[in-house]
Amino acid sequence: MLSESGRMNPGPWVDHSRHVAEAARGLAIALGDMDPERMYVCGLLHDIGRRCGRTKMRHIIDGYRYLTDLGYEEPARICLTHSFPIQNTNAIFGEWDCTPEERAEVDRMVDGFTYTTVDELFQLCDALALPSGCVLLEKRMMDVALRHGTNDWTVEKWKATFRIQRKFEERLGRSIYEHLPGVVENTFGSLTR
Ligand SMILES: [Fe+2]
Numbered sequence: 001m002l003s004e005s006g007r008m009n010p011g012p013w014v015d016h017s018r019h020v021a022e023a024a025r026g027l028a029i030a031l032g033d034m035d036p037e038r039m040y041v042c043g044l045l046h047d048i049g050r051r052c053g054r055t056k057m058r059h060i061i062d063g064y065r066y067l068t069d070l071g072y073e074e075p076a077r078i079c080l081t082h083s084f085p086i087q088n089t090n091a092i093f094g095e096w097d098c099t100p101e102e103r104a105e106v107d108r109m110v111d112g113f114t115y116t117t118v119d120e121l122f123q124l125c126d127a128l129a130l131p132s133g134c135v136l137l138e139k140r141m142m143d144v145a146l147r148h149g150t151n152d153w154t155v156e157k158w159k160a161t162f163r164i165q166r167k168f169e170e171r172l173g174r175s176i177y178e179h180l181p182g183v184v185e186n187t188f189g190s191l192t193r
Pocket residue numbers: 016020046047126
């Protein structure tokens with residue numbers, strides 16, 4: 001499904017999705033209370049709405065609808081929740097490019113969710129996966145800020161992501177990065193050349 005969508009709208013989002021999937025599987029194995037393969041598939045599908053074209057925030061609605069129509073409830077939910085570590089639809093990177101009715105619908109749904117560990121897993125993994133691989137959260141945050149700019153909610157959103165990191169690390173008793181292969185190379189490049 002991801003490959004097909006990548007042919008419909010080629011872009012770095014496809015490799016980003018693969019790395020979110022790998023990160024989610026790695027952390028799910030380490031955390032032990034989520035199905036790693038299921039998390040892997042949810043990761044592959046979290047930005048699947050990008051199959052509909054070069055859109056901005058509307059990709060989350062397109063993904064939600066596409067997967068809901070197919071009956072894939074959990075990944076459909078992730079399409080929405082992964083973008084909102086704080087439950088406020090103003091807290092976005094980029095812009096809304098949907099109708100006011102659709103925006104209101106997203107507002108209602110995001111407001112209505114009680115976040116689970118699975119939602120938080122994808123809020124975290126989305127924030128640490130570049131198309132080239134998993135990196136230090138701060139590096140991906142800077143990458144997004146440089147591409148999309150920042151708004152009044154950016155710092156709150158970053159803080160919420162760090163809270164999720166801390167929560168998972170308390171459970172793991174170690175750094176999340178120990179479960180994400182290649183973080184040092186992807187973050188700092190080759191240190192030996
Ligand atoms: Fe993403």
